[in-house]
Amino acid sequence: MSGLNVHAIRAIYGFEMARTRRTLMQSIISPVISTALYFVVFGAAIGGRIPQVEGVSYGAFIVPGLIMLSLLTQSISNASFGIYFPKFVGTIYELLSAPVSYLEIVVSYVGAAATKSVILGLVILATAALIVPLRIEHPVWMVVFLLLTSITFSLFGFIIGIWADGFEKLQLIPLLIVTPLTFLGGSFYSIAMLPPFWQKVSLFNPVVYLVSGFRWSFFGLADVGVAVSLGMTCVFLAATLAVVAWIFRTGYRLRT
């Protein structure tokens, strides 16, 4: 055998996607219901008091943020669980004894997690389109942001899955860091609505750049420049890739 082990990539990817089909309620339907509830609570209850944000109805304004919220949490959850579960039940022995390169392992696990996230993002988008009037001014860039975010946070989830040695740790970072950052990252508001001091503080929140760029692709509205958003997303991607490369070089939590 030489070159890429395509059969292995297909096997792992298929195995992970089969898990999604088995857990359809948890993987797809549950996040869609949660998002629909956000629409009801924020769109109907709060949206009634904030009729428009920079010319966009509040219900539509929060769509990119809501998609991003689901994308981030589900990418992390899918990828971290995907690699953590074999560690937990012991089937990781098979992966580590197979003629599979680290690149192939990452491509298949992260690819499957990112695929699920993209599907989920599109399902939420379709759900939103049924509830609020939507327009997508830059569809290509919307897809680019969707893909980049899914891949980046699936890589991040993969790292968490390798690092975690218990289910508590698996939930720790998503619950304590990612969810608060997402809520405070302009998912439900424009940071221009904040007092100047908090606007500056918000710029240290990486999620601001993701939400801003993604929202720009919908409505042409952005809290920060699109190039900056794209650049920051690529920086996160590079950082997660570097950590994954280090994990496989050292065998951290895999062979030790």
Added chain:
Amino acid sequence: MNPSEGTIRVDGHDIVSEYRAARSLIGLVPQELTTDAFESVWNTVSFSRGLFGRSPDPAHIERVLKDLSLWDKRNNKVMTLSGGMKRRLLIAKALSHEPRILFLDEPTAGVDVELRQAMWNLVRRLKAEGVTIVLTTHYIDEAEEMADRVGVINKGELILVEDKASLVRKLGKKQLTLHLDHPLERVPEALAGYNLELVPGGADLVYTYDERGDRAGITALLQALPQAGVRFKDLQTRQTSLEDIFVTLVRRT
């Protein structure tokens, strides 16, 4: 585990620099029953084949599952299988990519007699097909029954690897036990030249001899016994088992 020093080659392939070629030759059956709970038997075995870089071959998977009496369970979730079936499933996964070397890590630990016999039949068949089998076991009789070569690991170190027959020849002893007509208090003086030992109670006399020696001395001993006034009603011989040799080796190190 990260390699520290030395090299390991599998059929000439270095396990680090040529890991793909080396690993694709190996099938591994772990001691623990580590399986996916929610996947079907068929899918989990097919997954293993793909993982090892082999294109799908439903006919081969079917053969393996039938050989291991898992065909009827092919659509069942792994979690519904019994312990013995899960053990066989692990073997099926290891055989899914047609390995040339099969590692069996204590495959019969805690399994029932019937399954144990079935596994040995499978091992014999694989061996006949030319598959090299590396079996780790605490049951020395299994090694004695199955192995061509035996390695002994003590405190993490391989202290010996040798052809089983030559190992038994080299380190084995034979013993002749004489069941006496009348118990003795001590070995008679006239028989002092023989390596005799009186079993406590005095009813049995044990003669230990080396079958590799030019002369085992049995004939001479049997002639000397009546002259020394010792009569026996029965006799039996016994060869040192691999287990005896193992215990001797481990105690020596």
